[in-house]
Amino acid sequence: MVGSGLVVRDLSVGYGPVRALRRVSLEVPEGTVVTVLGSNGAGKSTLLRAISRTLSFQGGAVTEGEVRLGDRRLDRLPADRVVAAGVSQVPEGRRVFARMTVADNLRAGALGGARAGRARSLARVHELFPVLAQRAHQRAGLLSGGEQQMLAVARALMAAPKVLLLDEPSLGLAPLMAERIADTVREINDQGTAVLLVEQNAALALRLATHAYVLEVGEVTLEGPAAELAASDEVRRRYLGVVDEDAAADAETAGARTLTRWNG
Amino acid sequence: MSTFAEILLNGVSLGSVYALIALGFVVIFRATEVVNFAHASLLLAGGYFTASLHDDLGFWPALLVGIAGAALVGAAVEFFVMRRYRGSDHSVLAIVTIGVDILLTTELTRRIGTDVLALGDPWGDAVLKLGPISLAHTRIAAFVAAALLITAFLLVFRYTSWGVAMRAAAESAETAALMGVRLGRVSLGAWAVAGGLAAVAALFLTVFPTPGLERATSLAALKAFPAAILGGLDSTTGALVGGLLVGVTESLATGYQSDLTFLGRGLGDLAPYLVMVAILLIRPAGLFGTKELARV
Ligand SMILES: Nc1ncnc2c1ncn2[C@@H]1O[C@H](COP(=O)(O)OP(=O)(O)OP(=O)(O)O)[C@@H](O)[C@H]1O
Ligand SMILES: [Mg+2]
Numbered sequence: 001m002v003g004s005g006l007v008v009r010d011l012s013v014g015y016g017p018v019r020a021l022r023r024v025s026l027e028v029p030e031g032t033v034v035t036v037l038g039s040n041g042a043g044k045s046t047l048l049r050a051i052s053r054t055l056s057f058q059g060g061a062v063t064e065g066e067v068r069l070g071d072r073r074l075d076r077l078p079a080d081r082v083v084a085a086g087v088s089q090v091p092e093g094r095r096v097f098a099r100m101t102v103a104d105n106l107r108a109g110a111l112g113g114a115r116a117g118r119a120r121s122l123a124r125v126h127e128l129f130p131v132l133a134q135r136a137h138q139r140a141g142l143l144s145g146g147e148q149q150m151l152a153v154a155r156a157l158m159a160a161p162k163v164l165l166l167d168e169p170s171l172g173l174a175p176l177m178a179e180r181i182a183d184t185v186r187e188i189n190d191q192g193t194a195v196l197l198v199e200q201n202a203a204l205a206l207r208l209a210t211h212a213y214v215l216e217v218g219e220v221t222l223e224g225p226a227a228e229l230a231a232s233d234e235v236r237r238r239y240l241g242v243v244d245e246d247a248a249a250d251a252e253t254a255g256a257r258t259l260t261r262w263n264g
Numbered sequence: 265m266s267t268f269a270e271i272l273l274n275g276v277s278l279g280s281v282y283a284l285i286a287l288g289f290v291v292i293f294r295a296t297e298v299v300n301f302a303h304a305s306l307l308l309a310g311g312y313f314t315a316s317l318h319d320d321l322g323f324w325p326a327l328l329v330g331i332a333g334a335a336l337v338g339a340a341v342e343f344f345v346m347r348r349y350r351g352s353d354h355s356v357l358a359i360v361t362i363g364v365d366i367l368l369t370t371e372l373t374r375r376i377g378t379d380v381l382a383l384g385d386p387w388g389d390a391v392l393k394l395g396p397i398s399l400a401h402t403r404i405a406a407f408v409a410a411a412l413l414i415t416a417f418l419l420v421f422r423y424t425s426w427g428v429a430m431r432a433a434a435e436s437a438e439t440a441a442l443m444g445v446r447l448g449r450v451s452l453g454a455w456a457v458a459g460g461l462a463a464v465a466a467l468f469l470t471v472f473p474t475p476g477l478e479r480a481t482s483l484a485a486l487k488a489f490p491a492a493i494l495g496g497l498d499s500t501t502g503a504l505v506g507g508l509l510v511g512v513t514e515s516l517a518t519g520y521q522s523d524l525t526f527l528g529r530g531l532g533d534l535a536p537y538l539v540m541v542a543i544l545l546i547r548p549a550g551l552f553g554t555k556e557l558a559r560v
Contacts, residue, residue: 052442054438054441054442056351057351057437057438057441058438078446079441079442079444080441080444080445080446082444083442083443083444084444088442089442091438091439091442095436095439097431097432097435097436097439098435099431099435099554100428100431100432100435104428104431107425107428108428108429108431108432108440108443108445109443111425111428111429111432111443111444111445112443112444112445113444155443156442159443159444
């Protein structure tokens with residue numbers, strides 16, 4: 001049923017002697033949103049770097065396993081060929097080219113894709129993020145955090161990917177802006193792009209995704225339909241911050257009592 | 265006694281040639297973070313190709329071959345040497361280029377020997393007189409050629425895909441790779457462009473009033489280092505301003521040498537370095553070096 005989706009099988013990654021991933025397997029079927037949850041250092045970014053073939057910049061390497069897009073192996077290709085094959089990544093922390101204009105950032109994003117589709121891609125991202133059209137000639141470093149995140153997503157879309165890899169897009173954004181990014185992810189997916197979403201904001205991620213994986217210390221410990229995971233006790237406790245219904249209610253009433261302005 | 269205007273114009277012309285060299289230096293640094301100490305030997309190679317071919321081919325074809333040859337040498341250095349050290353520490357990379365420089369310079373000076381080679385340029389020692397100012401044709405040609413090349417380079421840098429790839433790689437190699445930029449190609453291109461620019465600079469460093477191409481030509485090329493550094497190693501604008509500043513300073517210091525004898529001889533050669541040190545004391549990143557432009 002996977003067809004031309006992204007498949008990761010038994011993937012292990014090390015940074016020198018540090019083992020960051022251990023036999024991780026997951027699938028992103030065509031046209032779906034799949035999320036990977038995990039706390040700091042679980043290996044989420046490592047997983048995305050292994051798919052986009054940029055581990056070497058961090059001194060890491062794949063030690064076993066494979067990554068495929070459809071029946072094409074990606075795990076032997078250089079990074080530019082992965083982009084050409086249809087997989088684009090939005091890196092953690094946005095990483096826009098601060099000294100370049102917004103328009104040039106988008107041009108940079110198109111470098112890895114087919115020349116023919118550039119005008120269409122540009123029209124698409126301007127429709128998704130009208131603010132980027134208004135700010136076209138402004139330096140990217142001067143955009144707000146939320147605008148930079150939009151630019152980072154738009155830049156990755158310029159290569160017209162089949163699969164979009166998103167590394168913590170809500171990181172450091174106010175809830176309202178995170179909500180907007182979530183809406184766009186949904187819209188991008190509706191237009192036919194599969195999304196692999198890495199998040200610490202589990203509530204948001206589980207609402208967007210159809211399927212979810214939980215990564216702990218380099219291993220997949222839980223997986224299943226997003227709705228099921230959202231309802232499971234373990235995920236609720238560890239990633240949704242729900243301690244226990246009673247305790248939560250207690251905390252609320254206690255909070256209401258003690259939450260007065262601090263005048264000290 | 266030359267007039268002030270004459271000295272200034274000569275300085276600008278000389279400075280534009282230094283700017284060509286410094287530009288190549290900056291291009292390599294931006295694309296690959298390599299401080300290229302082999303730059304002077306690329307220049308010497310370009311000059312040597314032109315000098316040894318102009319009798320057979322005529323000047324213009326020989327110059328083209330010289331430019332292409334130096335570009336090829338630059339690309340070869342990148343491909344066969346620097347590529348193996350990708351990802352190494354900056355200081356390691358810089359030391360590798362010193363090694364390359366020693367190899368190339370040794371071979372070229374062996375070939376040149378004690379000769380002074382003419383490059384066969386069409387300008388000779390003709391001088392243009394405009395009222396009280398007289399300017400050598402070679403100085404005018406140098407300025408025009410440098411201005412055209414620099415303009416062309418900046419347009420390419422700004423508007424072509426190669427330029428975008430280059431600037432993206434300069435900001436972050438890893439992020440550029442995520443965009444599908446082929447870093448190998450970018451750095452190969454940077455070395456080739458730097459070599460070609462250096463070959464043109466070689467021509468204008470060796471024409472009248474300089475006697476010709478000799479071993480010491482690479483020493484003249486070294487003055488582009490203070491130009492690049494005082495401009496800020498990673499700024500193309502900085503390379504241009506730095507080049508002009510060094511050229512004008514050198515020209516003024518040489519021109520008014522006789523009034524400054526209390527400072528000793530050879531001030532013209534020293535002045536660029538003094539300017540560099542003075543500027544770095546005030547602005548450690550150079551005039552146009554990167555100040556982080558980012559909101560977090
Ligand atoms: N360049 C590196 N060199 C050595 N170890 C690294 C390197 N990058 C990551 N690691 C290690 O690999 C493990 C996984 O890191 P990774 O960045 O993938 O985590 P993450 O899930 O993305 O965390 P976060 O949510 O904080 O971004 C961590 O233990 C980390 O210390
Ligand atoms: Mg991470």
